[in-house]
Amino acid sequence: MSRQSPRAALPQEIWVLVSAAFVIAIGFGLVAPALPQYARSFGVGITAASALISAFALMRLCFAPLSGSLVQRLGERPVYLLGLGIVALSTGACALAGEYWQLLLFRALGGIGSTMFSVSALGLLIRMSPPEGRGRVSGLYATSFLLGSISGPLIGAALIGFGLRVPFVIYAIALVIAAGVVFFSLRGSSFAARDSAVDTVRMPLRAALGTSAYRAALSSNFANGWTVMGVRVAMVPLFVVEALQQPAGVAGIALTVFALGNAAVMFQSGRLSDRFGRKPFILSGLLVSGLATIAVGFTGNIVAFLALTLIAGFGSGLLTPAQQASVADVIGQKARGGQVLATFQMVADVGAIVGPIVAGLLAEAFSYGVAFAASGVIMLLAAVGWLFAPDTVDRNNGG
Numbered sequence: 001m002s003r004q005s006p007r008a009a010l011p012q013e014i015w016v017l018v019s020a021a022f023v024i025a026i027g028f029g030l031v032a033p034a035l036p037q038y039a040r041s042f043g044v045g046i047t048a049a050s051a052l053i054s055a056f057a058l059m060r061l062c063f064a065p066l067s068g069s070l071v072q073r074l075g076e077r078p079v080y081l082l083g084l085g086i087v088a089l090s091t092g093a094c095a096l097a098g099e100y101w102q103l104l105l106f107r108a109l110g111g112i113g114s115t116m117f118s119v120s121a122l123g124l125l126i127r128m129s130p131p132e133g134r135g136r137v138s139g140l141y142a143t144s145f146l147l148g149s150i151s152g153p154l155i156g157a158a159l160i161g162f163g164l165r166v167p168f169v170i171y172a173i174a175l176v177i178a179a180g181v182v183f184f185s186l187r188g189s190s191f192a193a194r195d196s197a198v199d200t201v202r203m204p205l206r207a208a209l210g211t212s213a214y215r216a217a218l219s220s221n222f223a224n225g226w227t228v229m230g231v232r233v234a235m236v237p238l239f240v241v242e243a244l245q246q247p248a249g250v251a252g253i254a255l256t257v258f259a260l261g262n263a264a265v266m267f268q269s270g271r272l273s274d275r276f277g278r279k280p281f282i283l284s285g286l287l288v289s290g291l292a293t294i295a296v297g298f299t300g301n302i303v304a305f306l307a308l309t310l311i312a313g314f315g316s317g318l319l320t321p322a323q324q325a326s327v328a329d330v331i332g333q334k335a336r337g338g339q340v341l342a343t344f345q346m347v348a349d350v351g352a353i354v355g356p357i358v359a360g361l362l363a364e365a366f367s368y369g370v371a372f373a374a375s376g377v378i379m380l381l382a383a384v385g386w387l388f389a390p391d392t393v394d395r396n397n398g399g
Helices: 012-031 034-040 046-074 076-095 100-128 131-162 166-186 192-196 205-209 212-243 249-276 279-296 302-331 338-365 368-387
Strands: none
Touching (some): 034 166, 046 076, 046 338, 100 338, 279 368, 338 368
């Protein structure tokens, strides 16, 4: 059987998941600007309002192993649709909350659904992607989610004028529509039907941990969660205002600049990793992002800060698709790796939770420069792990 060219058309089902990811990311961004203000409208303080973010992340972390088990037992499609349904119901319930504790409960329940559909979506993408096009698909999916994440807050900020509950209602409706589209589009799919095929095998977590590439991917995803998902979001706004003496609005610009750096290279880096291997892009991404993060904390003006932020975004964009594709290579197309994917997701969540706490302590005890430097070093240490791991792509045989 001849191999499919990496440039060949992707299965329609992949485009369905990519489109759904864009809608989900937009919806998540819709509620982000309204969430703190909505919580404050119940008469609670800043800490209680921030707890909504932590509760969502904590539930994602705690229920990731269960999500992996459900994928192993039920298959990817049912878990994906169930996860979307839980997030839709919990988001709609947030719009109807009458007290703060209800809002906290409903938002936390959304974290359960979030980890369910994110783990199962990765599983579906792995099984639907041609082995020689996994990097391309990973880059496409990540770029779609990123563009939705950039667009969502802009739309959400405009919707707040119609009431703090409106973004939650719209997001819930969008999720129901996305779930319906995915259900009907994949119902008769021969690709998606593999989740119940007789020849589908389960990949135990222990088997994945026996490969040095998967262990390296865990370390780099932990570093990415620590630095990119955690410290960047938590520390950049504080650094811009307190160290650079800039208005708070500039912090939003800095976060956008980072996202633009991501978007500029993410799809191409994923596509090229199918041709040249995962390892060069993972290593270069970790090195670029790590060194730029170290330098960020020692900048004294906003122009240098934004330039380094853009470079760090480039590095993250180089890393993310190739790293995800490397995990897909380890699992393979005919295996169901729910626990493997759940663990891969969990290490990033742990990094995103622990990273800001450690960075905050370092900033208070020493300086912002030390805090950012420590975070950059985490990225560089992950690069060391990849130096001793083999590439998961066989460039002679196409993966």
